[in-house]
Amino acid sequence: xxxxxxxxxxxxxxxxxxxxxxxxxxxxxxxxxxxxxxxxxxxxxxxxxxxxxxxxxxxxxxxxxxxxxxxxxxxxxxxxxxxxxxxxxxxxxxxxxxxxxxxxxxxxxxxxxxxxxxxxxxxxxxxxxxxxxxxxxxxxxxxxxxxxxxxxxxxxxxxxxxxxxxxxxxxxxxxxxxxxxxxxxxxxxxxxxxxxxxxxxxxxxxxxxxxxxxxxxxxxxxxxxxxxxxxxxxxxxxxxxxxxxxxxxxxxxxxxxxxxxxxxxxxxxxxxxxxxxxxxxxxxxxxxxxxxxxxxxxxxxxxxxxxxxxxxxxxxxxxxxxxxxxxxxxxxxxxxxxxxxxxxxxxxxxxxxxxxxxxxxxxxxxxxxxxxxxxxxxxxxxxxxxxxxxxxxxxxxxxxxxxxxxxxxxxxxxxxxxxxxxxxxxxxxxxxxxxxxxxxxxxxxxxxxxxxxxxxxxxxxxxxxxxxxxxxxxxxxxxxxxxxxxxxxxxxxxxxxxxxxxxxxxxxxxxxxxxxxxxxxxxxxxxxxxxxxxxxxxxxxxxxxxxxxxxxxxxxxxxxxxxxxxxxxxxxxxxxxxxxxxxxxxxxxxxxxxxxxxxxxxxxxxxxxxxxxxxxxxxxxxxxxxxxxxxxxxxxxxxxxxxxxxxxxxxxxxxxxxxxxxxxxxxxxxxxxxxxxxxxxxxxxxxxxxxxxxxxxxxxxxxxxxxxxxxxxxxxxxxxxxxxxxxxxxxxxx
Numbered sequence: 001x002x003x004x005x006x007x008x009x010x011x012x013x014x015x016x017x018x019x020x021x022x023x024x025x026x027x028x029x030x031x032x033x034x035x036x037x038x039x040x041x042x043x044x045x046x047x048x049x050x051x052x053x054x055x056x057x058x059x060x061x062x063x064x065x066x067x068x069x070x071x072x073x074x075x076x077x078x079x080x081x082x083x084x085x086x087x088x089x090x091x092x093x094x095x096x097x098x099x100x101x102x103x104x105x106x107x108x109x110x111x112x113x114x115x116x117x118x119x120x121x122x123x124x125x126x127x128x129x130x131x132x133x134x135x136x137x138x139x140x141x142x143x144x145x146x147x148x149x150x151x152x153x154x155x156x157x158x159x160x161x162x163x164x165x166x167x168x169x170x171x172x173x174x175x176x177x178x179x180x181x182x183x184x185x186x187x188x189x190x191x192x193x194x195x196x197x198x199x200x201x202x203x204x205x206x207x208x209x210x211x212x213x214x215x216x217x218x219x220x221x222x223x224x225x226x227x228x229x230x231x232x233x234x235x236x237x238x239x240x241x242x243x244x245x246x247x248x249x250x251x252x253x254x255x256x257x258x259x260x261x262x263x264x265x266x267x268x269x270x271x272x273x274x275x276x277x278x279x280x281x282x283x284x285x286x287x288x289x290x291x292x293x294x295x296x297x298x299x300x301x302x303x304x305x306x307x308x309x310x311x312x313x314x315x316x317x318x319x320x321x322x323x324x325x326x327x328x329x330x331x332x333x334x335x336x337x338x339x340x341x342x343x344x345x346x347x348x349x350x351x352x353x354x355x356x357x358x359x360x361x362x363x364x365x366x367x368x369x370x371x372x373x374x375x376x377x378x379x380x381x382x383x384x385x386x387x388x389x390x391x392x393x394x395x396x397x398x399x400x401x402x403x404x405x406x407x408x409x410x411x412x413x414x415x416x417x418x419x420x421x422x423x424x425x426x427x428x429x430x431x432x433x434x435x436x437x438x439x440x441x442x443x444x445x446x447x448x449x450x451x452x453x454x455x456x457x458x459x460x461x462x463x464x465x466x467x468x469x470x471x472x473x474x475x476x477x478x479x480x481x482x483x484x485x486x487x488x489x490x491x492x493x494x495x496x497x498x499x500x501x502x503x504x505x506x507x508x509x510x511x512x513x514x515x516x517x518x519x520x521x522x523x524x525x526x527x528x529x530x531x532x533x534x535x536x537x538x539x540x541x542x543x544x545x546x547x548x549x550x551x552x553x554x555x556x557x558x559x560x561x562x563x564x565x566x567x568x569x570x571x572x573x574x575x576x577x578x579x580x581x582x583x584x585x586x587x588x589x590x591x592x593x594x595x596x597x598x599x600x601x602x603x604x605x606x607x608x609x610x611x612x613x614x615x616x617x618x619x620x621x622x623x624x625x626x627x628x629x630x631x632x633x634x635x636x637x638x639x640x641x642x643x644x645x646x647x648x649x650x651x652x653x654x655x656x657x658x659x660x661x662x663x664x665x666x667x668x669x670x671x672x673x674x675x676x677x678x679x680x681x682x683x684x685x686x687x688x689x690x691x692x693x694x695x696x697x698x699x700x701x702x703x704x705x706x707x708x709x710x711x712x713x714x715x716x717x718x719x720x721x722x723x724x725x726x727x728x729x730x731x732x733x734x
Contacts, residue, residue: 078175078210080106081115081294083165085181089131091189095180096138098197102178103142105203113146115172119165120150121158159321167302174294176210183287186515187238188224190663191345192289195221198346198665201418201699206291206343209704216704217338218330219291223658225330225342225707226254227283234658234707239286254284255327262324263331269308270301270332283330283340283708284323292329293338301332334708341704344654345665349695350512351414351672351681352461353422355444358401362440362467366484373676374398376628384635385628386684388675395683401444404451410682411454414672417692418699419681421457421512422672423521428462428498431486438498440485449508459512460505461521461556464489464528489531492538499542506548514577514664517552518543521580525555525571526564533573554617557606558582571612579609580617580668583624600638600646603728604653605660614661618654619668620646622691625678637678640690647698649727655703656720669695 082102084095099116106114116139120132132150139148151165169177178196183189196219197203206219223236230251232240239245243253263282292298305325333340356363356373363371377387378398389395396413399406414422427440448454466487490498505511506518513519525532536553543551553576561567584602602618609616622643625635638646654665671679683689706716 076211077109077111078207079112079173080176080178080207081117081169081172081174082178082180083117083119083169084135085119085121085162085165085179086131086135087121087128087182089128089134091182092131092135092138094189094193095182098180098193099139100142101197101200102203103145105200105207107144108200109204109207111207113144115146115174116148117165117169118148118150119161121161159325162322162325163302163305167299167306170294170299170302172294176207176291177294178291180289183289185242185287187663188287190515191221191224191236191238192287194345194664195343196289196291199348199418199420199699201696202343202346202702204700205702208701209341210291210293213339215338216341217293217333217336218285218340219704220285220340220342220707221287221289222342222344222655222705224286225283225340226251226286227708228252228255236286237659237661254286255282256320259320259323259327262321263327266305266324266328267331270304270328282327283334284327285330288326292333297336301328337709339706339712340708341706342658343702343704344651344657345662346702347651347654347665347667347699348420349418349667349669349699350421350423350457350459351419352668352670352674353424353458353672354674354676355401355424355441357399357673358443360441360443361435362485366469373628377675380628382627382631384625384637384686386675386678386680386686389683389685389688393683393688395685395688402447404447404453407444407448407451407453408455410672411456413683413692414454414456414681416696417681417689418696419456419669419672419692421459421510422454423459423461423668425463426460426502428464428501429466429485429487430490430494431466431488432483433485434487438490438494439501445505449504455510457510457512458508459519459521460502461523463523465524487527489528489535492534495535495538496542499539503542503546506543506551512666514552515549517548517550517577519552519554519666521554521556522576523556523558524560524564525574525576526560526566528570529566532570536574536576552577555579555613556582557609557613557616576613578615578617579613580666581606581619582668583621583670584619600643601650602653603649603724604657615663617662617666617668618650619670620650621670622679622681626676628678629676635678640687640694643691644694644698645727647695649724651698651702652720652723653728655705656717658705 080102082099084099086092086095103114106112118132118135118139120128120135136148136150139145151161151168180192180196183192195202196206209219210216221236223234224239226235226239228251230248232245232248235245243250245251245253260282305328330340354373358372359370367375377385380387388397388399391397396406396409401407424445425441426445427442428438429435429440430438448458464487466483467485469482469484502518502520511518522532528535536551540550543549553574555561555571555576555578557579581602584599600622601620605616620643621638623636623638625637626633627635650667654660669681671677671681673680673682675682681691681695683692703720704716705720706713
């Protein structure tokens with residue numbers, strides 16, 4: 001009898017070892033960790049108390065910015081002003097964001113406070129009087145704002161108000177002036193705001209260019225400076241489509257006879273001996289938003305125009321008179337032999353975020369009670385494995401994401417280093433051992449809804465793979481692993497339930513939206529098979545019935561695009577809006593095999609995918625080393641210098657790519673906190689804040705594209721070509 005019992009126990013033990021028996025996490029108690037010899041939570045992991053974290057957070061808030069300290073070049077500060085023409089309140093939130101970034105950039109560089117001049121069109125009576133009051137109140141509440149002055153603008157035409165306002169602003173000794181308006185074209189307005197003041201870091205870049213280059217006259221949004229001899233490949237695609245431009249001769253649309261007549265009339269007013277000949281280098285900025293260097297001679301021009309402006313509106317219609325005055329600025333800068341440049345929409349860095357690092361039922365079940373990925377990091381003695389920088393040194397330590405203070409500190413560090421937001425991995429399962437509510441690792445995201453931390457823009461990437469045992473010692477069965485939590489994607493009833501769970505997040509003011517549509521990324525689309533198209537169609541319908549224009553679905557371009565043979569068929573059927581580069585230029589990630597091991601960032605659109613995805617969001621990664629999860633894996637790290645070169649390659653390419661189909665220039669970085677793969681921006685014990693400092697340095701030194709003069713333009717193109725050959729091309733093709 002004892003022998004039979006012993007044999008029975010032995011058979012049962014072998015069945016568990018070979019995964020013929022699996023313990024159910026939701027209906028049975030027990031753990032397979034001891035059987036699999038997996039690491040449990042060691043006693044020496046001590047998560048910091050909230051009280052200790054609050055002290056560390058106070059210390060962090062009391063210090064200077066934690067990044068940006070690698071700057072060694074000392075530049076003379078410039079004084080800054082903003083001239084805002086405000087005609088409607090429908091876009092005030094966008095403009096206020098832009099102004100906030102401008103003011104905070106000035107404060108970060110310790111400039112004098114930024115003055116703001118507002119010209120409100122009062123011809124609309126009480127409606128704009130209320131807008132005027134709101135604008136003044138909002139602007140005066142900004143930290144580091146200087147004088148907020150209202151320019152009357154109560155009489156006369158748009159052209160007259162424009163001249164009066166500019167003559168008032170240029171009377172002061174400002175170094176640079178940002179001119180903004182409420183462009184009615186939403187795409188052109190977004191282009192202007194994203195390029196000129198989309199982030200604090202982008203504004204700092206512009207300030208630095210004005211500081212370093214004494215003949216820099218103007219900075220305009222990429223692809224919006226139109227000249228009579230412009231190259232069509234240098235023009236923003238939206239303008240090409242809007243004005244149906246097919247040939248260079250079609251550019252005359254921007255220079256109609258009435259506008260040319262007014263331009264010549266104005267030119268004769270300020271320089272009586274000269275006129276702008278029909279084919280002389282005329283230029284105009286579509287949308288009328290730009291940075292301009294202020295000077296005494298610029299003020300003299302506006303004083304002259306103010307004296308003789310009354311005759312212009314009677315000669316041409318009001319709109320053309322205003323356009324003529326705008327064109328006069330660019331044309332005059334060209335006459336002064338100053339540079340006119342363009343700048344790309346700001347890279348909005350979004351870091352991929354792993355929402356674990358706290359106790360969850362699933363890990364309790366198959367890895368041991370209290371297990372988190374810190375158990376892979378803390379005891380690991382392999383050479384080169386980076387571990388969290390301690391709280392004493394300004395880092396985050398071995399944190400618990402259930403702590404509000406931890407997430408607040410993450411938000412502060414991210415903001416200070418130029419990380420614009422987080423892309424949280426989202427886990428929703430249906431099938432074998434899926435939770436009844438379908439949710440796994442959802443606690444961090446729901447905590448964020450409650451306490452608001454981290455207070456950053458965010459969106460979701462649905463990590464829709466089933467969970468299988470592949471990590472480390474868990475890979476003891478067949479090559480495909482054994483399913484721990486299944487994924488079958490359910491039916492329309494479940495899809496609707498899933499949508500309404502997400503809707504709470506979509507409605508959050510910090511949720512990232514593209515033209516009003518919530519951004520939603522899908523990791524592995526082919527795994528859905530025939531269910532993807534009907535599910536997305538239902539979600540599009542539900543989003544519209546809940547007040548959104550739709551959902552902005554984004555595909556993940558990575559190794560599974562090649563590995564899953566159904567991808568091409570499914571992505572055509574599902575009609576995803578855009579795609580993003582995941583682990584760009586990493587061997588095995590689905591990118592060309594000619595890349596070198598030093599690459600870290602996108603160096604352009606993937607040409608074979610342009611027909612399917614005209615808009616591709618670029619990205620970068622900081623290294624890949626999965627030894628914490630799989631000890632015999634070969635590490636593939638990236639140095640700080642390689643990360644820097646990769647970012648510089650991406651940004652140089654952006655700067656010279658006006659025909660790129662992009663509105664918001666989202667830039668995905670893998671990752672914020674993937675400690676198990678050693679892909680993290682978070683400060684670590686070996687490199688401290690170096691990766692974050694490198695990111696901030698590159699963001700605040702974003703390059704410009706020279707448009708005029710032609711000699712400088714040619715030189716700028718050549719320098720960009722050399723930079724790309726050095727930074728972007730594989731050694732084999734240099």
